[in-house]
Amino acid sequence: MSKFFWVIPLLPLFGSAIIGLFGKRFGKAFTTTLALGSVLGSLSLAIAAFILMKADPGHRLELSAGTWIAAGHLNIPFGLVFDPLSTLMSLVVTGIGFLIHVYSVGYMAKEEGYARYFSYLNLFVFFMLMLVLGSSLPLIFVGWEGVGLCSYLLIGYYFNTDYAPDAGLKAFLTNRVGDLGMIIGMMTLFAVFGTLTVGEILGTAGGLQPEVGFGVLTFATLMVFIGATGKSAQIPLYVWLPDAMAGPTPVSALIHAATMVTSGIVLICRLAPLFQLAPITMNVIAWVGAATALFAASIGLVQRDIKKVLAYSTVSQLGYMFLGLGAAGFAAGFFHVFTHAWFKALLFLGAGSVITAMHHEQDLFKMGGLKAKMPITFWTMLVATLCIIGFPGTSGFASKDEILYLAYLKSPFLWMIGLLGACFTAFYMLRLLTLAFLGESRDKHAYDHATESHPAMTMPLAVLAVGSIGAVFIGWPEAFGGTFAIENFLSPSIAYGQIHDHVTHHGSHGLAWGLATVSTVLCLSAAWFGWNTYKNGMAVAESRMTRLPKLHKLLLNKYYVDEGIKKIVLTPCTWLGNLLFKIFDVVLIDGLGVNTPAAITMLGGDITAQLQTGRVRNYVLTMGIGVVALIWIFLR
Numbered sequence: 001m002s003k004f005f006w007v008i009p010l011l012p013l014f015g016s017a018i019i020g021l022f023g024k025r026f027g028k029a030f031t032t033t034l035a036l037g038s039v040l041g042s043l044s045l046a047i048a049a050f051i052l053m054k055a056d057p058g059h060r061l062e063l064s065a066g067t068w069i070a071a072g073h074l075n076i077p078f079g080l081v082f083d084p085l086s087t088l089m090s091l092v093v094t095g096i097g098f099l100i101h102v103y104s105v106g107y108m109a110k111e112e113g114y115a116r117y118f119s120y121l122n123l124f125v126f127f128m129l130m131l132v133l134g135s136s137l138p139l140i141f142v143g144w145e146g147v148g149l150c151s152y153l154l155i156g157y158y159f160n161t162d163y164a165p166d167a168g169l170k171a172f173l174t175n176r177v178g179d180l181g182m183i184i185g186m187m188t189l190f191a192v193f194g195t196l197t198v199g200e201i202l203g204t205a206g207g208l209q210p211e212v213g214f215g216v217l218t219f220a221t222l223m224v225f226i227g228a229t230g231k232s233a234q235i236p237l238y239v240w241l242p243d244a245m246a247g248p249t250p251v252s253a254l255i256h257a258a259t260m261v262t263s264g265i266v267l268i269c270r271l272a273p274l275f276q277l278a279p280i281t282m283n284v285i286a287w288v289g290a291a292t293a294l295f296a297a298s299i300g301l302v303q304r305d306i307k308k309v310l311a312y313s314t315v316s317q318l319g320y321m322f323l324g325l326g327a328a329g330f331a332a333g334f335f336h337v338f339t340h341a342w343f344k345a346l347l348f349l350g351a352g353s354v355i356t357a358m359h360h361e362q363d364l365f366k367m368g369g370l371k372a373k374m375p376i377t378f379w380t381m382l383v384a385t386l387c388i389i390g391f392p393g394t395s396g397f398a399s400k401d402e403i404l405y406l407a408y409l410k411s412p413f414l415w416m417i418g419l420l421g422a423c424f425t426a427f428y429m430l431r432l433l434t435l436a437f438l439g440e441s442r443d444k445h446a447y448d449h450a451t452e453s454h455p456a457m458t459m460p461l462a463v464l465a466v467g468s469i470g471a472v473f474i475g476w477p478e479a480f481g482g483t484f485a486i487e488n489f490l491s492p493s494i495a496y497g498q499i500h501d502h503v504t505h506h507g508s509h510g511l512a513w514g515l516a517t518v519s520t521v522l523c524l525s526a527a528w529f530g531w532n533t534y535k536n537g538m539a540v541a542e543s544r545m546t547r548l549p550k551l552h553k554l555l556l557n558k559y560y561v562d563e564g565i566k567k568i569v570l571t572p573c574t575w576l577g578n579l580l581f582k583i584f585d586v587v588l589i590d591g592l593g594v595n596t597p598a599a600i601t602m603l604g605g606d607i608t609a610q611l612q613t614g615r616v617r618n619y620v621l622t623m624g625i626g627v628v629a630l631i632w633i634f635l636r
């Protein structure tokens with residue numbers, strides 16, 4: 001049966017092509033059926049692949065369609081790998097992807113470009129599946145670039161506006177910076193290992209000892225990490241993700257919260273034995289992740305746009321994932337990927353439900369009182385909010401506190417940074433929930449016309465809420481009385497080809513409980529503070545803003561990072577581009593290369609034109625002189 005698993009990525013590709021060619025002509029029903037059917041088919045086969053992979057003694061299935069690239073010593077197969085990591089991610093991509101497809105049917109029903117939207121969305125699912133299932137780095141890179149392309153297309157979906165194309169271009173250019181690092185990393189790995197097939201690289205790397213100091217593996221892994229910072233929105237390449245909210249809300253849920261932005265984490269998990277050989281890189285990953293978690297969470301404290309709050313929350317949560325990886329907790333980092341996919345997709349879709357009900361109003365300060373109007377949306381978003389703030393017993397508690405525990409073992413200062421970021425998260429999430437659903441309405445007209453969303457939108461919310469709660473059962477940490485089953489499940493992937501165990505965690509259950517108690521008390525206190533600040537409207541918050549106006553302005557303007565990039569990077573590059581344009585294009589190419597020969601030709605024509613007098617005797621004289629000249633040349 002495994003030969004049919006090639007169809008898993010190909011079904012969405014087929015759906016994208018057919019919808020793109022014929023969807024507009026055959027109507028919405030045709031587009032909806034094909035878009036949802038292709039992803040549902042992929043999900044069904046992904047479940048079958050998961051079952052067969054689990055039954056295999058090595059928990060690994062490999063498919064190969066022969067050689068893809070052969071050049072000298074470079075030999076790259078066109079193959080897919082089904083192991084615990086790739087199959088679980090394929091279930092996330094197709095499962096949550098299917099729910100978001102269903103949600104999109106209701107959300108996009110009145111939008112123009114319905115077929116175009118679903119064609120792009122199906123294409124994204126294809127590329128994302130290639131990214132997680134590819135057996136070689138070049139094939140993974142095809143999916144890596146493909147999801148970037150789809151992100152660009154979907155961010156700029158509202159191409160008639162000014163902001164959407166600009167946001168798409170910003171995402172495209174920012175990711176190219178990271179992709180350059182990714183390419184350099186792949187070239188370095190080929191120079192070291194002589195192959196770009198992931199299994200062969202890990203098989204060789206498994207027998208090596210960690211580098212002492214800065215070596216070639218440290219350089220290679222740092223370059224790959226730079227690629228991951230671009231795709232997974234870490235400092236300094238995070239700037240594209242908040243602006244990516246210009247696309248439709250279901251896009252934000254699928255691409256910019258649940259799947260694409262976790263590509264960097266998934267890649268590092270797949271190359272885990274290699275990264276463990278580079279302690280310097282592991283330290284960089286941990287500190288960049290911690291800094292990003294705190295930095296983005298602080299910005300989310302004051303944002304007014306409901307999607308921007310969730311966008312900065314996503315950047316922050318991605319930082320926690322990298323913090324877990326840097327602390328050598330690859331299973332913990334990926335477990336947060338899994339739990340975050342459920343509750344953050346739910347938060348974005350819930351926000352989309354609110355935006356639709358409020359007639360596309362996204363300003364939190366104009367919302368309020370929607371709990372009575374939208375009970376399903378409220379209660380499902382409450383579940384997601386409890387998960388993301390780490391309420392005891394939820395999936396977010398299990399994954400977040402496991403990461404914070406490992407961060408403390410690596411460095412107590414890392415734990416302090418992560419804890420502060422978690423407190424900020426609790427504050428701004430209760431702020432969002434309170435401003436949107438509780439208290440009095442601040443826009444009477446929009447409130448009066450608000451209703452619960454279409455069942456096509458609320459049904460995925462309910463399923464995601466159940467998934468957000470149920471995700472805890474595959475990863476309840478050992479320190480809290482569980483088995484942390486996901487660590488054993490992912491071991492064949494994370495430790496593939498590994499001979500030496502480079503990961504050592506020296507801690508205790510008592511320490512883990514103590515750290516979890518501290519973080520829970522502080523986060524719940526921050527959540528209460530967020531609710532208490534906004535429960536009666538804006539008066540209390542506004543009075544507190546006046547006490548620290550400069551800090552509030554700094555956070556509201558996102559630390560002026562975009563302005564700094566414009567001044568330090570974009571303006572000099574624009575000036576240099578204009579200078580080179582004038583020197584090379586205007587002077588050398590147009591001037592010397594095109595206009596000068598044209599001017600010489602024109603001058604020659606003008607001079608020659610003076611000889612054209614129209615008098616026969618002048619022409620006879622010229623011919624005679626020519627004949628004499630020819631005779632003279634012949635005689636000589």
